[in-house]
Amino acid sequence: MGKKKRTNSQTPERPIEPPIMRRKWILALILGVTFLTFANTLGHGFAYDDKTFILQNQLIQSSSLGEAVSKLPIVLTKELWFYRVMQDKDPNKDTGPTTPYYRPAFSIFQMICWLLFQAQPFGWHLMNILVHMLAVYFVFLIVEYISKDLKLSAIASLVFAIHPLRTESVAWICGISDPFLAAFLLPSFYLYLRYRDEGKPRLLLCSLGLFLIAAFTKEPAVALPVFIGAYELFILNQDKPVRERLKPAVKYSLCFLFVSILYFLARYYALGFAVNNANFKSYSTIGILMTIPIVIWKYVLLMIWPVNLSLFHATPLIKSPLDVEFIVPFLALIGLAFALWRLRGNALARFAIMWFGINLLPVLN
Secondary structure (H helix, E strand, O other): OOOOOOOHHHOOOOOOOOHHHHHHHHHHHHHHHHHHHHHHHHHOOOOOOHHHHOOOOOOOOOOOHHHHHHOHHHHHHOOOOHHHHHHHOOHHHOOOOOOOOOOHHHHHHHHHHHHHHOOOHHHHHHHHHHHHHHHHHHHHHHHHHHHOOHHHHHHHHHHHHHOHHHHHHHOOHHHHHHHHHHHHHHHHHHHHHHHHHHOOHHHHHHHHHHHHHHHOOOHHHHHHHHHHHHHHHHOOOOOOOHHHHHHHHHHHHHHHHHHHHHHHHHHHHHHOOOOOOHHHOOOOHHHHHHHHHHHHHHHHHHHHOOOOOOOOOOOOOOOOOOOHHHHHHHHHHHHHHHHHHOOOOOHHHHHHHHHHHHHHHHHOO
């Protein structure tokens, strides 16, 4: 008797991988690639102002948790670089802040890092990578939540994770202020997205709490209330009339704006001014406005062609409207605006454009 042929019913079928498991593997892969991309920084030391802000900063250096806690009143009520005032001259005789930076949450983070790692750069670099990975994780969640597309979420978060521009923040220990800001601002917005769908008040409260920490981490966080309003008007519930979208846009923007006011009040108490001060502003408003087009193009081009990376990207002030460095970028921006206008029907494109543009506003001065 000949051998029986195996029928299709006898062929063992390969189990289909559940979507949730595939998602977890993709996310794990993205985070793993992120870590490996920056793992070479673990062997680096302190550089640039790491050597002063960390190694010479008596405000963040403590030998015990109790000592660190005793320094919190100064950290919460003084500028970021106040330790220089304490070291260089009598703080009681100082007439004002030496910098316009009020970032107490960032200083507290540095205090914790000192308690954990002291003057060992390995731990500081590791913390930079881990904080960046946390930001990458929430980029994935936000894009996935909005797009409902796992592939797009994976590509977008991976590009964000390993883009060469990230090295400016992740490889430089004191550059952690940007990833640290993202680690609070992104989950704040993510919880807001969930709140608008689920309607659970605790989600909104957590979102506002994270936003408050983000504001106390770095100044650009204050753009979120503007973005919340734009999101409500131009992304959410597009089937409804503008008047119906305007009400929640104003309502929720005011919620986040109220948190911003708390930040500005604390900033005013610490610095003596809420936004800026003549001691730190030496440029004319017209000069700033004429320089903005070329600054925007520098950001755009660095995303497309990330070369000549640096801790700081200096841009000379444009002094005349007849300057070619004003005319060309300005006309190019008009052309770019017309090109992007054609994408107005795509909600994802609107979201991406608004996220880039609105979050750029606080740093254009």
